[in-house]
Amino acid sequence: MKVLLLANGASIHAARWVNGLAEAGLEIVLVTQDRDVLPLDGSVVVHQLPFSGSLGYFRNGSALRRIWCQEAPSLVHAHYASGYGTTARLGGCGPLLLSVWGSDVYRFPNRSPLHRWWLQGNLAAADRVASTSRAMAEQVRRLTPGIGQVEVTPFGIDLELFAPAAGPPTIADDAPIVIGTVKTLRPVYGIDLLVESFVRLRMVLAQEAPSVADRLRLRIVGDGPERESLSTLAAERGIARVTDFVPKVPHSKVAAELSKLDVYVALSRHESFGVAVLEASASGLPVIVSDAGGLPEVVRHAKTGFVVPRECPPAAADALKRLVLDAELRRTLGSAGRTHVCRHYGWRESVRRMIGIYQDMESRPLGNTLARKP
Incomplete structure (x- = not known):
């Protein structure tokens, strides 16, 4: 399966998704505005969009569509609803899974009625929406009533990197x-x-x-x-x-x-x-x-x-x-x-869950994607 990830290449969280999915055997294409991309698995193909900054999310739609047509992925997974969700929507690419991150659904829509209206359009344009928590999934439903199922995809933890330190917690009477x-x-x-x-x-x-x-x-x-x-x-x-x-x-x-x-x-x-x-x-x-x-x-x-x-x-x-x-x-x-x-919350289980969502989307005919075929 080939997946086009539209995300911030300088974000450690996005990079972990890219690397984790690639290590699990998926063919990953990362499309990003960022020039300073974090180290990635050698199998990952990286495309840099021509425009950066907030306006870049609007101006990069046609460039994204060209990359989408060139790569012909099984689906597109955009991270951050107000930013890359805009690029994915304007590029008309899909099937589209849109992951919300936090400020994109908690702060962005409160800036003005126009911001709220635009974000609602981005959410509605996705074939499926994913959230790291149930609380944020409820926020998505409040913003876009009738949106249907919102997948909860917790961000997993590297259990080998994050492990208890050797020795017991501080017990000595004089230890800080x-x-x-x-x-x-x-x-x-x-x-x-x-x-x-x-x-x-x-x-x-x-x-x-x-x-x-x-x-x-x-x-x-x-x-x-x-x-x-x-x-x-x-x-x-x-x-x-x-x-x-x-x-x-x-x-x-x-x-x-x-x-x-x-x-x-x-x-x-x-x-x-x-x-x-x-x-x-x-x-x-x-x-x-x-x-x-x-x-x-x-x-x-x-x-x-x-x-x-x-x-x-x-x-x-x-x-x-x-x-x-x-x-x-x-x-x-x-x-x-x-x-x-x-x-x-193990990382491997989080990756398996995400791949399961990808496979489910690939197997189902999704109405929003019919007009997107290259």
Whole structure:
């Protein structure tokens, strides 16, 4: 089967899909605007579209159609509904599977009625739509009533790369207890809420368990527009001395960063799925997440971690307190998290599921594709 993937070639998540599908034996053609494409399997054919940027999504339709006619794939899989979904729609290529990623269905349609109308057209033009979470699938249905089935295709985790570190969680009475996150530093991801939760935790433990409070450390890994303001916030709140800001690391180094943590925290204001949380769970870490979007789907409350109300540092601090004071609870939840990811979110299973959708689309006559034949 030959599949034309229309996606951001510089995205690690898109590159993982490309490589995973190619390694599974599919003939993959990647079509992208990006000039700096991440390393790909040697069998992958790459076509670069002539135009870049937001307008490129509109201007590249005819170029995509030429590539489609040349390659004659079994189907087209476009990633990101507002961007490459536009190119696929204007190119008239198919059968078309359209994967939504998050901001394309949560933020883009709220910019204006015109943005919403255009996105609805992109979704309706697809023969099938895929979402990484049930919550985001519901958002698609709200945007486009009557769209029919939306496939849920969780983004799987590399269980060999993300695995528990050697040795038990921090138990020694004088060892630091490191709370942290690995995320882009943007307001949507609530890193400021993590800082405030950490401050509150230290204040409470300074009264109740001062020796434990002295062991607390905060580690924030990532870059982004909030880097300076978060550093200032940490200084203003009196935790600069116990807070480490670490620059963004390549995906291949994320597992090493997770191994330095005792608790992983994601207090996002909005979140489509929660790949980073699953990577932390696969690494044997207990996790604390907000109830935003798809995050509650990837955490079993009080089993693999804790789900707290979004925008609520007191609740997050309470959950942190439970984990900080109980090393055995950290170990139990972390171990259960690893088991949960292995059972439900392994990368190989995700690839198999995606191929199953491809095969089903290939075997069914799809009305939207009748006018697209080259």
